[in-house]
Amino acid sequence: MAMAIAQHGQPSTTPNKVRIVWLAISSFRNDREVAQKLEAAQMLPRQPFAHFLVIDSLGTGAIPALIEKNGWENVTYRSYDCNLGAAGNLRERLRIATEAGADFVYALNHDGPINVDVIYSLLDQALHLTRVGAVYPLSYLSGAGAYNITGSRKLPLPAKLVHERPSQGFIDAYWSSCNGALYSTEPVSCGVLPDSGLWHGWEDLDYGLRLNSHGYRQVISCDTIFEDNYEYVRVDGPAGRYRVVDKPAWITYYTVRNLILIARWARPALIFPSVVAFRATLEGFVILFFRSDKKRRLKYLIRGIVDGLRNRTGKWILPADPVRTS
Numbered sequence: 220m221a222m223a224i225a226q227h228g229q230p231s232t233t234p235n236k237v238r239i240v241w242l243a244i245s246s247f248r249n250d251r252e253v254a255q256k257l258e259a260a261q262m263l264p265r266q267p268f269a270h271f272l273v274i275d276s277l278g279t280g281a282i283p284a285l286i287e288k289n290g291w292e293n294v295t296y297r298s299y300d301c302n303l304g305a306a307g308n309l310r311e312r313l314r315i316a317t318e319a320g321a322d323f324v325y326a327l328n329h330d331g332p333i334n335v336d337v338i339y340s341l342l343d344q345a346l347h348l349t350r351v352g353a354v355y356p357l358s359y360l361s362g363a364g365a366y367n368i369t370g371s372r373k374l375p376l377p378a379k380l381v382h383e384r385p386s387q388g389f390i391d392a393y394w395s396s397c398n399g400a401l402y403s404t405e406p407v408s409c410g411v412l413p414d415s416g417l418w419h420g421w422e423d424l425d426y427g428l429r430l431n432s433h434g435y436r437q438v439i440s441c442d443t444i445f446e447d448n449y450e451y452v453r454v455d456g457p458a459g460r461y462r463v464v465d466k467p468a469w470i471t472y473y474t475v476r477n478l479i480l481i482a483r484w485a486r487p488a489l490i491f492p493s494v495v496a497f498r499a500t501l502e503g504f505v506i507l508f509f510r511s512d513k514k515r516r517l518k519y520l521i522r523g524i525v526d527g528l529r530n531r532t533g534k535w536i537l538p539a540d541p542v543r544t545s
Contacts, residue, residue: 355439
């Protein structure tokens with residue numbers, strides 16, 4: 220069923236405000252987590268979703284069996300015979316939901332929380348905006364003990380974290396995390412989609428900048444808190460302990476390569492490329508002083524720079540890499 224959202228997050232009966240909303244979950248063989256999400260979503264009070272979509276890669280068959288067992292006619296499951304990566308997965312979720320007639324897509328990672336109050340709050344905000352592209356919750360990064368408003372800056376500078384929740388109702392944004400984001404399907408129907416060639420990393424920045432370049436508005440809803448277990452850890456450094464992002468070594472390659480790929484089309488004069496060069500230098504510094512497996516990470520960093528400059532896209536496994544499993 221389609222739901223309408225009134226001003227205070229309650230269902231409305233106003234016909235001209237009815238919007239079809241889909242929950243779209245990403246997966247890479249995350250059967251247990253996806254099953255839990257679907258079971259919980261089916262039981263939501265004040266059900267906000269007309270349909271549920273799961274996009275998987277190299278699926279095991281467990282989720283289709285679960286859907287058939289429970290007779291869930293409101294669930295669509297698609298599995299692909301290659302690893303789509305985060306970028307390809309987001310693109311397919313938006314594309315399929317749009318083609319099926321959804322007005323909004325609530326994008327969620329396989330391990331993201333489902334909170335009905337968060338969903339209604341985002342929908343309420345979206346319905347009060349014109350030419351909306353996306354409404355993002357205010358992410359609270361439990362590992363950092365801070366709120367993330369990085370997307371309020373257009374350039375991909377280091378994370379902008381604040382310890383006090385912003386007092387305003389919303390902040391205009393250029394991008395934010397796609398985990399827990401509410402996307403309008405209007406841009407998708409006009410051909411504005413994430414770049415699947417990035418494969419993994421910065422796909423939310425890329426899509427946010429694409430929305431912005433086409434004139435679509437994006438906001439961070441400061442009254443809507445989304446608990447995010449982003450991977451921050453404390454490590455020893457030259458002059459004490461520091462908080463750094465804890466990611467696998469292979470992420471280094473995509474982090475720098477994809478920033479360069481985005482800079483190739485999104486750059487304002489020389490500012491964006493300069494920021495990318497700064498981020499690559501900063502990553503090298505962090506590797507040297509704070510990260511383990513330094514030699515391997517530096518190798519990936521250099522290769523990512525080279526491949527970004529060569530405009531190489533898609534998934535690529537470095538010679539010594541294990542096959543990605545999540």
